[in-house]
Amino acid sequence: MGFVENTETIAGCNVRFMRGGKGAPLLFLHGSSGAARWAPFMEKLAESYEVFVPEHPGFGASDSPEWLDGMSDLAFFYLDVIDHLGLDQINLVGGSIGGWLSAEIAIRNQTKLNSLTLVAPAGIRVKGLRKGDVFMWNAEETARNLFHDQSYAEQMLAAPPSKEGLETVLKNKLTTAKLAWEPRFYNPDLHKWLHRILVPTLILWGDSDKVVPAGYGPAWQELIPNSRLEIIENCGHVPQIEKADRFAQLVGGFIGEVTR
Amino acid sequence: MKFYFMHLMPYADLDLSYDEKHNSAWVTLPNTYYDPKKGHQLYNRYLDELEYADQLGFDGICVNEHHSNAYGLMPIPGVMAGALARRTKNVKIAILGRALPLLNNPLTVAEEFAMVDNITGGRLIAGMVRGIGAEYHSWGVNPAFSHERFQEAHDLILQAWTKPGPSVFEGKHYNFEYVNVWPRVYQDNPHPPIWIPSQGSSETIEWAAHPDRKYTYLQTFASVSTVARYMKMYKDVAAGYGYEATEDQLGWSLPLYVAETDEIARREAKEHIEAFLQKFLRMPMEMLLPPGYTSVKSMVGAMSAKAGHSMKQTIDSVIEEGKFICGSPATVREKLEEYQGQIGFGHLLTLLQFGTLPAELTRKNMEIYSKEVMPYLRNVTARKAA
Incomplete structure (x- = not known):
């Protein structure tokens, strides 16, 4: 099936897109490691949906605009992106800080959304439930802590980034710091407004997530009225990579159920 | 050339086997490694050493700012400067902090520096830094805004010192309806000297050398070739702005140990400089x-x-690498004369206590340096200037 790649200029900012498949629109918002390549789970989703994968401003091949100071800027920017693409009835799916971003978009304007899927989202704080300090982890610790199945970590470590790849890693990390260094991976105001999200919402979490612990799942589920929580067993912070089949099945099943 | 005695005030009683359990002497090293009884002794010993430098004829003494670590016990350097302000009579007191981006209200620095400047009748040298990376972990401040917060905090402090108050400050990170610092700085023509310590950064040099600022650029702990490269860069940038940088705009800070002979110096310094390098400075890249x-x-x-x-x-x-100068008075004189001749720095900040170097050796180092190295170099550089 495959995908095509292009750059769109939106509100003066160049954004790299990958897109593939046909069907209802599905917008995937990546986490702090970006979305440099078309991953197997994207291919699976593209069997049923028209999948859009932008790289956020400040990540990968997209511009780092002057105005980007925090998550609120990024959320408003994505309202521009949705208008620019002319999409409606979007199935919005976001992982980690992309999940946080998806929730921030939804509390601002959900009129163009059909469904929302949050995959191990950052964005809120439960006191005493500490997130992993990704800024303190080296490459090896990062790889090991991202996955439950260490063969994924081995694979990641076996292919260290080139010089250009390293620049992208550092660029992504810089933007992640802008968004999430302090307060650490959350917006103190977000929890107050999550009740406004009325679109059907699926929350997915790996049971052995070392970045944002699975204990956050029930907190999200309580804050978003029309939501359901699915815990994926033997899985770390990125179920879409580590359990790609299960992920695609859960997301597809959920969207099918809520789409009339 | 001017001579300064710089102190880091390390926790010299640190259990050096800490690194079997912990990967750094910074940020995450449990503060249960710190014993306040020993700390009490150390603080007073170190303050005595700084005061002794005044008696030995140094031009200045320097205190420093670092947080949550065993490497340096001066998280709030103004406390040290305040203690020294009254007990010293002649030396300049350089506060080489403050780490401006860490602060939510940089006016505290405008106030603190102005107080020291007033008490000492204008012996303050105002250091402004971004702090080292570890500080951003310890203080939770976002490093992604480090540069812009530094610039803005600097502008705010300068405004507080030079613009009659009350005035308004409208920034991105800092906003004030009433900038009106009491006391005003003692050195008010236009403000106390500002030094910019750096591990080496072209952006910092471009900024410090600008004709509006002409701040003293201070290269900290680096090889001679690095020092030479950055100081040349400063001079080139100044020339690009159409003026010639003076030696007063260039400083170098490094550890130094001088003893009766090369052999004695090396033997006495080895364990302590290696503790400094391998234990106190230890931290991962992240x-x-x-x-x-x-x-x-x-x-x-x-x-x-x-x-x-x-x-x-x-x-x-x-x-x-020339990061550490160690030897007999003749060796140390020779090296410093050579480097000064090549590089042309006007301020030399020597760290005469480092790592675990005990009190007796620190004093001996200070005495030999001030008697057998400083006067010679003063003469050489004075002759050169004349």
Whole structure:
């Protein structure tokens, strides 16, 4: 099936897109490691949906605009992106800080959304439930802590980034710091407004997530009225990579159920 | 050339086997390693050493700012400067902090510095830094905004010192309806000298050398070739702005140990400088360089340089690179004369206590340096200037 790649200029900012498949629109918002390549789970989703994968401003091949100071800027920017693409009835799916971003978009304007899927989202704080300090982890610790199945970590470590790849890693990390260094991976105001999200919402979490612990799942589920929580067993912070089949099945099943 | 006695005030009683359990003497090293009884002794010993420098004829003494670590016990350097302000009579007091981006209200620095400047009748040198990367972990401040917060905090402090108050400050990170610092700075023509310590950064040099500022650029702990390169860069930038940089705009800070002979110096210093290098400075890259602390380009450079220099620093390696000067008075005089001649710095900040160096050796080092090195170099550089 495959995908095509292009750059769109939106509100003066160049954004790299990958897109593939046909069907209802599905917008995937990546986490702090970006979305440099078309991953197997994207291919699976593209069997049923028209999948859009932008790289956020400040990540990968997209511009780092002057105005980007925090998550609120990024959320408003994505309202521009949705208008620019002319999409409606979007199935919005976001992982980690992309999940946080998806929730921030939804509390601002959900009129163009059909469904929302949050995959191990950052964005809120439960006191005493500490997130992993990704800024303190080296490459090896990062790889090991991202996955439950260490063969994924081995694979990641076996292919260290080139010089250009390293620049992208550092660029992504810089933007992640802008968004999430302090307060650490959350917006103190977000929890107050999550009740406004009325679109059907699926929350997915790996049971052995070392970045944002699975204990956050029930907190999200309580804050978003029309939501359901699915815990994926033997899985770390990125179920879409580590359990790609299960992920695609859960997301597809959920969207099918809520789409009339 | 002017001579300064610089102190880091390390926790010299640190259990050096800490590194069997912990990967750094910074940020995450449990503060249960610190014993306040020993700390009490150390603080007073170190303050005595700084006061002794005044008696020995140094031009200045320097205190420093670091947080949550065993490397230096001066998180709030103004406390040290305040204690020294009254007990010293002649020396300049350089506060080489403050780490401006860490502060939510930089006016506290405008106030603190102004107080020291008033008490001492104008003996303050105002250091402004961004802090090292580890500080952003310890203080939770976002390193991605480090540069812009530094610039803005600097502008705010300068406004507080030079613009009659009350005035308004409208920034991105800082906003004030009434900037009106009491006391005003004692050195008010136009403000106390400002020094910019740095580990080496072209952006910092471009900024410090600007004709509106002409701040003293202070290269900290680096090889002679690095010092020479950055000081040349400063001079070139100044020339590009159409003026000639003076020696007063260039300073170098480094550890130094001088003893009766080369052999004695090396033997006495070895254990203590290696504790400094291998134990007190120890931290992983992620702590040292958080995202945004330097540009992505310099970070890629630092990471590849690090990959090539993973060798442990020893007394031999740092002497070889000229990061540490160690030897008899003749050796030390010769090296400093040569470097000063080549590089042309006007301020030399020597760290005469480092790591675990005990009180007796620190005093001996200070005495030999002030009697057998300083006067000679004063004459040489005065002759050169004349």
